[in-house]
Amino acid sequence: MYRTVLASLALSALAALPAQAAEGKRIEIKGELIDTWCYFSGVMGGPESVVGTAHHTCAMWCAAGGIPVGLLGEDGEVYMVLKLPKDDESNGGETFLTLTNDTIEAEGMHYKRDGINYLVVSEVISNEGIPNKTHEDFGVIPGNTIPKSIVKEVLEEG
Amino acid sequence: MRALAIIMALAATIPAQAESPLPFDIGGPFNLVDQFGKKRTEASLVGSPSLLFFGYAECQAICTVALPRMAETIDLLDAKGVEVRPVLVTVDPVRDTPKSLRKAAPRIHSRLLALTGDETALAAARKAYGVESEQIGEDIEGPLYAHGSFIYLLDAEGEFLTLLPPVLGSERMAEIATKYLIKN
Numbered sequence: 196m197y198r199t200v201l202a203s204l205a206l207s208a209l210a211a212l213p214a215q216a217a218e219g220k221r222i223e224i225k226g227e228l229i230d231t232w233c234y235f236s237g238v239m240g241g242p243e244s245v246v247g248t249a250h251h252t253c254a255m256w257c258a259a260g261g262i263p264v265g266l267l268g269e270d271g272e273v274y275m276v277l278k279l280p281k282d283d284e285s286n287g288g289e290t291f292l293t294l295t296n297d298t299i300e301a302e303g304m305h306y307k308r309d310g311i312n313y314l315v316v317s318e319v320i321s322n323e324g325i326p327n328k329t330h331e332d333f334g335v336i337p338g339n340t341i342p343k344s345i346v347k348e349v350l351e352e353g
Numbered sequence: 354m355r356a357l358a359i360i361m362a363l364a365a366t367i368p369a370q371a372e373s374p375l376p377f378d379i380g381g382p383f384n385l386v387d388q389f390g391k392k393r394t395e396a397s398l399v400g401s402p403s404l405l406f407f408g409y410a411e412c413q414a415i416c417t418v419a420l421p422r423m424a425e426t427i428d429l430l431d432a433k434g435v436e437v438r439p440v441l442v443t444v445d446p447v448r449d450t451p452k453s454l455r456k457a458a459p460r461i462h463s464r465l466l467a468l469t470g471d472e473t474a475l476a477a478a479r480k481a482y483g484v485e486s487e488q489i490g491e492d493i494e495g496p497l498y499a500h501g502s503f504i505y506l507l508d509a510e511g512e513f514l515t516l517l518p519p520v521l522g523s524e525r526m527a528e529i530a531t532k533y534l535i536k537n
Contacts, residue, residue: 218374231520232418259489260414261502263518275518277375306375309515309529315376 219304223320226268227298227327228291230254231275234265244336247296247327252340254295264291266301266314274305274314298323379505379513381481385442385470388454393468395481398511402534403438403466404526405505407484409445410457410467411494415502418519423504424462425523426530433527435534440466442478444486444500506530 232238233245233253244250246267258264265273279291303316329336380395387393398405404423408416420441427439439462443449446469449457454467461467469475479486486500504517504526514533517526 219376231518235520259499261408261419261500261519262415263502263520304376308375309532311516311518311521313375313516 219306219315221302222305222314223300223302224266224268224274224305224314225298225300226266226274227296228276228294229265229267229273229296230257230262231265231273232257232262234267234273239336240333244329244333247329248325248331249329249333249336251296251325252335253337255292256340258291258295264295266299266316272312274312276314276316278315280316280318294319294322296325296327298326375516377483379482380507380511383442383468383470383478383481384474385468385478386451388451388458388467388469390451393466395511397466398438398440398507400509401436401438402509402514402530403440403505403507403511404517404530405440405442405482405507406502407442407444407479407482407486407500408502409443409498409500410441410449410454410461411445412498415500415519419502419504420461422519422521422523422526424465426517426526427462427464429523429527430530430534433531435531437530437534438466439464440468442475442482443467443469444475444479444484444498445496446470446472446475448495506533508534 227246229246230250230253233250234242239245239250239253245253264276264279266276267273276291279294299319300321301314301316302318302320303314306313306315382395383393385393387397404426406416406419406423408420410416423439427437430437441454441458441461443454449467449469451469454469458465458467468478470478482505484501486498488496489499490497502519504519506514506517506529508514515529517529521529
C-alpha cells in the first residue's frame with residue numbers, strides 16, 4: 196500500500212526527452228536501483244548498508260524528495276537514471292519509487308558525460324524485486340525510518 | 354573508506370573523448386518575474402553563464418542539498434575568476450511570490466536570480482527545461498512538491514551545456530563547469 200501510494204508521486208529525473216539523434220550506446224544492464232545521495236555521501240554509513248532492504252524506506256523518501264535514482268550495475272558502476280518508462284503497456288507502469296532497491300535487468304541508452312554515467316531506460320526486461328536482504332546485517336538504515344505504527348505494533352506483540 | 358573511493362571515482366577527470374551528447378533539447382521560451390517584480394524571459398539568461406535549478410524556497414528535501422551546493426559552486430567559480438549567475442525557478446507559485454523570494458534569495462546566494470510566475474507560466478518554463486514537478490501533499494507550512502533536481506549549466510547565450518547531478522560535491526560541480534566555460 197505504502198509503495199502504491201508513493202508510486203503515484205514518482206517523477207522522472209527529466210520529464211522531456213524529445214527524439215533527437217544522440218551518440219549514446221544501447222546497452223542491457225542488470226543492477227539495483229539505489230538512492231544516490233546516501234550511497235555517495237556516506238552520511239548513513241558505507242555503501243553496503245545503503246542498498247537493499249536495509250535502506251529501502253529511506254531510499255523511497257529520498258526518491259520522492261528528488262534525489263536522483265541510480266542503477267548500481269553488476270560492473271560496480273553507478274548509472275544516473277534520467278528516465279524510466281511509465282507506459283503501462285510496455286513495462287507495467289513501473290516508476291522510480293515502485294522500483295527503488297529492486298534488482299532489474301534493463302535495456303536503454305547509456306551516455307557518459309563529465310565522468311558520469313547516465314541511463315535512459317527504454318524497457319525493464321526483468322525485475323527480481325529486492326533480493327539484497329541487507330537488513331539481516333544492518334537492520335534498518337537509518338533506524339528512524341521504521342514507521343512508528345510498525346514499531347508500536349511490534350512492541351505490542353512482543 | 355569505500356564510499357570515499359566511489360566518490361573519488363565519480364569525481365575523476367575523464368578525457369574529452371569520453372563525452373557523449375545527452376538526448377534532450379533543453380531550453381526554450383519562458384515569461385516569469387524575478388524577486389523584484391521585473392519581467393524575465395529566456396533573454397535574461399544571456400550575457401553570462403548560469404547554473405539553473407528548479408525548486409522552492411520552503412523545500413525541506415533535495416533543495417536543502419542542491420541550493421547550498423549550487424551557491425558554493427558559484428563561490429568556487431568566482432574564486433577562479435569565472436562569474437556564473439545562479440538561477441532558481443520556483444515550482445511553488447503559492448508561497449514563492451516576488452516578495453517572499455526577495456527575502457529568501459539572499460539567504461541562498463547574494464546574486465541569485467529567483468524566478469516565479471503563475472502556474473501556467475511556470476509549467477511552460479518546466480516544459481522548456483524538461484523538469485517535472487508535482488504537489489505530493491501539504492503540511493502546516495503549505496504544499497509539498499516533488500520535482501526534478503538536476504542543475505543545468507548554461508552558457509552565456511543561455512544554451513544548455515551539461516547536467517550537474519545534485520549529489521555531486523560543489524568542488525566537482527565547479528570543476529565540470531570550469532571545463533565547459535573556459536572551453537566556451
